[in-house]
Amino acid sequence: MTAWERLGETTRREVLQARAYLSVVAEPPAPALARLVAERGPLRAVEAVRAHRVPREVRAEVEARSADACGEAALRAADTAGARLLVPEQPEWPAEAFAELSGARSVGLPGMAEPLALWVRGSGELAAMAGRAVSVVGARAASGYGEHVAAELGNGLAAAGHTVVSGAAYGIDGAGHRGALAAGGCTAAFLACGIDRDYPAGHSRLLRAIADQGAVVSEYPPGTEPRKHRFLVRNRLIAAMGRATVVVEAGARSGATNTANTADALGHPVLAVPGPVTAQNSVGCHAMIRSGQALLVTRVEQVLEVVNPLGTAPVEESTAQHRPTDQLSSDAQRLHDSLRGLDGASDVELAGDCGLPVGRVRALLPELELGGFASRGEAGWSAIR
Amino acid sequence: MTAWERLGETTRREVLQARAYLSVVAEPPAPALARLVAERGPLRAVEAVRAHRVPREVRAEVEARSADACGEAALRAADTAGARLLVPEQPEWPAEAFAELSGARSVGLPGMAEPLALWVRGSGELAAMAGRAVSVVGARAASGYGEHVAAELGNGLAAAGHTVVSGAAYGIDGAGHRGALAAGGCTAAFLACGIDRDYPAGHSRLLRAIADQGAVVSEYPPGTEPRKHRFLVRNRLIAAMGRATVVVEAGARSGATNTANTADALGHPVLAVPGPVTAQNSVGCHAMIRSGQALLVTRVEQVLEVVNPLGTAPVEESTAQHRPTDQLSSDAQRLHDSLRGLDGASDVELAGDCGLPVGRVRALLPELELGGFASRGEAGWSAIR
Numbered sequence: 001m002t003a004w005e006r007l008g009e010t011t012r013r014e015v016l017q018a019r020a021y022l023s024v025v026a027e028p029p030a031p032a033l034a035r036l037v038a039e040r041g042p043l044r045a046v047e048a049v050r051a052h053r054v055p056r057e058v059r060a061e062v063e064a065r066s067a068d069a070c071g072e073a074a075l076r077a078a079d080t081a082g083a084r085l086l087v088p089e090q091p092e093w094p095a096e097a098f099a100e101l102s103g104a105r106s107v108g109l110p111g112m113a114e115p116l117a118l119w120v121r122g123s124g125e126l127a128a129m130a131g132r133a134v135s136v137v138g139a140r141a142a143s144g145y146g147e148h149v150a151a152e153l154g155n156g157l158a159a160a161g162h163t164v165v166s167g168a169a170y171g172i173d174g175a176g177h178r179g180a181l182a183a184g185g186c187t188a189a190f191l192a193c194g195i196d197r198d199y200p201a202g203h204s205r206l207l208r209a210i211a212d213q214g215a216v217v218s219e220y221p222p223g224t225e226p227r228k229h230r231f232l233v234r235n236r237l238i239a240a241m242g243r244a245t246v247v248v249e250a251g252a253r254s255g256a257t258n259t260a261n262t263a264d265a266l267g268h269p270v271l272a273v274p275g276p277v278t279a280q281n282s283v284g285c286h287a288m289i290r291s292g293q294a295l296l297v298t299r300v301e302q303v304l305e306v307v308n309p310l311g312t313a314p315v316e317e318s319t320a321q322h323r324p325t326d327q328l329s330s331d332a333q334r335l336h337d338s339l340r341g342l343d344g345a346s347d348v349e350l351a352g353d354c355g356l357p358v359g360r361v362r363a364l365l366p367e368l369e370l371g372g373f374a375s376r377g378e379a380g381w382s383a384i385r
Numbered sequence: 386m387t388a389w390e391r392l393g394e395t396t397r398r399e400v401l402q403a404r405a406y407l408s409v410v411a412e413p414p415a416p417a418l419a420r421l422v423a424e425r426g427p428l429r430a431v432e433a434v435r436a437h438r439v440p441r442e443v444r445a446e447v448e449a450r451s452a453d454a455c456g457e458a459a460l461r462a463a464d465t466a467g468a469r470l471l472v473p474e475q476p477e478w479p480a481e482a483f484a485e486l487s488g489a490r491s492v493g494l495p496g497m498a499e500p501l502a503l504w505v506r507g508s509g510e511l512a513a514m515a516g517r518a519v520s521v522v523g524a525r526a527a528s529g530y531g532e533h534v535a536a537e538l539g540n541g542l543a544a545a546g547h548t549v550v551s552g553a554a555y556g557i558d559g560a561g562h563r564g565a566l567a568a569g570g571c572t573a574a575f576l577a578c579g580i581d582r583d584y585p586a587g588h589s590r591l592l593r594a595i596a597d598q599g600a601v602v603s604e605y606p607p608g609t610e611p612r613k614h615r616f617l618v619r620n621r622l623i624a625a626m627g628r629a630t631v632v633v634e635a636g637a638r639s640g641a642t643n644t645a646n647t648a649d650a651l652g653h654p655v656l657a658v659p660g661p662v663t664a665q666n667s668v669g670c671h672a673m674i675r676s677g678q679a680l681l682v683t684r685v686e687q688v689l690e691v692v693n694p695l696g697t698a699p700v701e702e703s704t705a706q707h708r709p710t711d712q713l714s715s716d717a718q719r720l721h722d723s724l725r726g727l728d729g730a731s732d733v734e735l736a737g738d739c740g741l742p743v744g745r746v747r748a749l750l751p752e753l754e755l756g757g758f759a760s761r762g763e764a765g766w767s768a769i770r
Contacts (some may be wrong), residue, residue, distance in 0.1 A: 007643075016631045023712075026737060026740060027740020027741075032523065059742075059744070060742050061740070063736075063742040063744075064736035064737055064739075064740055064741060064742055065737055065740060066473045068737065070473050134487055143664065145661055148663070149663070185430035213575070225726050225738070227719070227722040227723060227726060227738075227739070228718070228720060228722045229722055230714070246494075252465075272663055273661070274659030274660070274661075274667075274671060274681070275659070275662075276530055276659075276660055276661055276663065277534060277658055277659065277660075277683035277684065278530065278533070278534070282659075283683075286659060286681055286683050289659075289674065289681045290680070290682075290683075291689075295657070295675065296671055296674045296675050296681070297675075298662035298668075298671050298675075299662065306456055330614070331615070333614060334612070334614045335613055337612040338612060339609050341612060345464060350452065351448075351450075352449050352450055353610070353612075354449075354612070355411060355412020355413060355449055355450060356412075356445075357444075357445050357448040357449055358448065358449055359448075360445070361449070382464060
């Protein structure tokens with residue numbers, strides 16, 4: 001029996017209602033309210049908010065909505081949308097990942113705070129996902145190249161048992177999710193609007209597929225509109241969830257750069273995929289690599305090496321093809337070059353051409369003949385390959 | 386009067402003849418012969434070679450050719466080809482650059498040695514070039530992308546007064562030279578064959594143009610055929626000449642990687658241009674960046690920053706466009722987002738939407754109005770941009 005089950009049904013319902021109310025009453029991130037909840041627990045925190053007996057910082061976060069906020073309505077709307085409320089008291093809460101958002105590493109990061117609750121569609125267990133999650137983010141206006149690479153990475157990561165976390169946007173996000181789905185793997189989308197909103201509209205089928213094979217998640221209560229600042233606020237959850245964040249195409253100023261900065265600040269590795277230097281879409285990736293913030297990655301094995309250093313075979317850096325002459329000594333290769341240049345030559349001619357002493361040439365020629373690299377004919381020596 | 390002029394005409398001719406002979410008698414690099422010449426001077430070194438009174442290591446380097454070697458013939462052939470012999474005794478010799486090849490940094494590098502002489506076509510002064518040289522190297526089977534980038538770099542470097550050094554090969558080399566020529570700048574090609582050979586044949590016009598605007602250079606005496614190992618040996622001169630080496634497209638196993646390794650060993654910065662991770666042509670560049678051997682560069686300003694750190698303006702890393710709302714505080718931007726979402730809204734509605742206290746919203750709205758970001762109408766507040 002988990003601690004959550006031991007709470008008893010009544011308390012569990014009270015906690016869910018309190019957390020639903022907290023989710024509605026303050027615009028995330030609400031660091032002062034999060035601290036109050038951490039100190040007093042959700043039930044007493046909600047009482048204090050309702051009674052207007054809260055510190056000034058908390059009041060600023062809840063004042064605008066406390067008159068109308070209704071946790072019950074949000075829970076009903078979520079139920080209608082096929083979503084559930086996930087709270088930190090439940091074992092499925094990705095506690096370790098989100099603790100970083102209020103921990104030592106978040107000091108100095110503006111507006112960092114753990115989410116007070118999450119709205120979830122899909123049966124994927126977030127805590128289990130978080131342990132093996134890799135975030136794949138990038139430009140909405142991605143190129144065909146970028147989408148191809150993101151899909152390949154999403155596919156390879158999912159096939160290796162990792163959860164692909166992203167934001168369900170057009171472009172790189174969508175390609176990353178789709179790659180994971182195509183591998184029959186797990187993927188999670190974090191939204192910047194209510195869980196009942198299919199945003200972007202063109203991704204409604206994709207969002208259903210993500211919920212079927214993983215989870216669609218939002219910090220925002222049902223009915224919340226996507227607003228520009230919510231994308232930035234949402235990005236901290238993507239950064240915290242991923243054991244590493246891979247950026248595939250990012251302009252000089254982009255949401256993906258913001259996610260990467262947060263991941264970096266939280267101490268998570270940032271990886272970036274390069275592209276043509278003529279493409280504006282790769283400017284952000286190249287800048288991150290140049291500054292040392294991101295490690296350049298070109299394929300999924302290099303990502304796996306970072307997120308799972310003990311569990312993967314070392315990546316062969318070189319995909320160079322080997323030539324038969326590789327086995328030869330440098331003198332023998334030099335002589336072989338001359339054999340190819342002079343067809344039917346004497347040992348003295350060969351020595352003059354390659355500059356090796358004639359005695360060395362005479363010793364090497366039978367070696368090359370035995371190895372199948374040279375043959376002796378009537379006109380002299382010739383190369384075979 | 387230079388030290389070379391003070392030698393007197395007879396001695397100068399003797400030195401040239403001796404160096405021509407040394408150039409013919411040993412296949413470069415000839416480190417033992419180079420040491421002998423450094424110790425005894427070219428005239429006495431030639432006497433010793435001719436009399437077969439040389440250490441065993443030197444004998445191995447000169448044995449194959451000493452019977453037939455003729456410096457005079459090489460000088461005549463060069464003259465016919467419109468080339469001259471450049472020797473270390475002349476002020477035009479790029480002494481500083483090549484000294485590295487026999488200096489402390491070359492310890493442990495196999496086959497490093499200063500060239501014994503250079504054959505030169507064109508009036509470009511090598512010593513002057515060396516001080517401002519940047520090597521641009523890369524794949525022969527380059528892509529259109531790679532050639533475009535190499536030409537842009539060659540052009541920008543030459544326009545900034547740098548000499549573009551490369552190997553005159555098809556692909557990246559040729560594009561780098563052409564970019565420099567198009568800028569009316571200076572460029573130098575180092576060949577892996579005799580100076581009388583136009584290699585590759587398709588670049589004979591390019592080689593003439595390079596000689597006209599700079600120099601075509603070879604360590605090999607006239608008549609020498611291009612052989613595979615000569616390209617690798619030649620690469621050390623390109624690496625030593627460039628204050629930095631820029632690699633534009635290189636396969637996993639390529640001559641450009643070899644040049645980069647030598648430049649790195651000599652302590653010269655190596656820069657690499659990224660490309661699509663789907664292109665085999667960029668595998669070598671990406672590997673160098675990943676390993677930390679090369680710095681990623683995307684445009685000529687970033688190269689200039691490295692080769693001329695005090696003489697160039699700092700490079701703006703970000704080419705991001707600025708939006709008018711950038712000047713607003715984060716609260717004001719958040720409110721502006723809500724204004725854009727809700728057309729014609731009251732201050733209380735806006736506060737509920739964005740979650741800011743209504744008092745803060747009331748303070749911010751006139752600010753946004755003054756800045757031209759919001760307007761008050763009969764239906765309420767609206768966003769302007």
